Amino acid sequence: MxxxxxxxxxxxxxxxxxxxxxxxxxxxxxxxxxxxxxxxxxxxxxxxxxxxxLLVAGQEALSRLLTEGIADAPEGATPLAAVAAGLERASGAMGPLNRDLGPRLKAAIAASTELQERDALKSVGLAAAMTTALIARGVPDPIAHLAGEFGVLAFKQGYAEWSEADHETGDDLAPYTLAALESLRAATGSLG
CATH class of the missing domain: 1.10.10.60 (Homeodomain-like)
Structure with missing residues (x-):
C-alpha cells in the first residue's frame, strides 16, 4: 500500500x-x-x-462555494437570484466523479438510518450557510431562511436528476439545479 x-x-x-x-x-x-x-x-x-x-466529504467546500456565489451575486439581486448564483458556483465544481457517485450515494443513504440522519444534518448545514450569506447581503431573516431552504431543495433535486441522467451528454450540474430552483419558485404560487 x-x-x-x-x-x-x-x-x-x-x-x-x-x-x-x-x-x-x-x-x-x-x-x-x-x-x-x-x-x-x-x-x-x-x-x-x-x-x-464519508457521507459529508466535501460539505465544507460545498458550503463555501454556495456562500461565495451568494456573496458575489450582483447588488440588488433578489434572494432567489443570489441563491441561483450560489448554486451555479457550487455546481461548477462538480465533475464526473460526483455524478458517478450519485446513485451509489442515494442507495447507501436509503439503506441506513444513520446515514439518513447524517444526510439530514448535511442539508441543515448547507441551508444555514446559505441563510447566513443572504443575511449578510441584507436579506431579512425569514426570507433568508426560506431562500436557503429552497437552495438546498434545488441542489438536492438537481443533483439527483443530473446523476441519473444520461452520462454520455456531458451536461453540467448547473442547468439541473437552476431548473429545480425555478420549479420551486413556480410552485410557490400554488401554496395559496
Whole structure:
C-alpha cells in the first residue's frame, strides 16, 4: 500500500460507498474501506474521523462555494437570484466523479438510518450557510431562511436528476439545479 498515493480521499469515498451498497453500512468497517481503497487505516483517519463522515466529504467546500456565489451575486439581486448564483458556483465544481457517485450515494443513504440522519444534518448545514450569506447581503431573516431552504431543495433535486441522467451528454450540474430552483419558485404560487 502506497502511503502518499494521490487521490486517497476520493478512493476512500468510492470504496466506502461500494462497500455500503454491497454489504450494508453497519457491517462495513474502516479497515475494509481502507483496504478496498488501497490505503492504511491511519490514512483513512487522516481524512475522516469515522465512516459516517464519508457521507459529508466535501460539505465544507460545498458550503463555501454556495456562500461565495451568494456573496458575489450582483447588488440588488433578489434572494432567489443570489441563491441561483450560489448554486451555479457550487455546481461548477462538480465533475464526473460526483455524478458517478450519485446513485451509489442515494442507495447507501436509503439503506441506513444513520446515514439518513447524517444526510439530514448535511442539508441543515448547507441551508444555514446559505441563510447566513443572504443575511449578510441584507436579506431579512425569514426570507433568508426560506431562500436557503429552497437552495438546498434545488441542489438536492438537481443533483439527483443530473446523476441519473444520461452520462454520455456531458451536461453540467448547473442547468439541473437552476431548473429545480425555478420549479420551486413556480410552485410557490400554488401554496395559496
Amino acid at each position: 502506497a502511503r502518499w498515493e494521490p487521490g486517497a480521499r476520493e478512493r476512500l469515498v468510492v470504496a466506502a460507498l461500494d462497500l455500503f451498497t454491497e454489504q450494508g453500512y453497519d457491517t462495513t468497517t474502516v479497515a475494509q474501506i481502507a483496504e478496498r481503497a488501497g490505503v492504511t487505516k491511519s490514512t483513512f483517519f487522516r481524512y475522516f474521523p469515522d465512516k459516517r463522515d
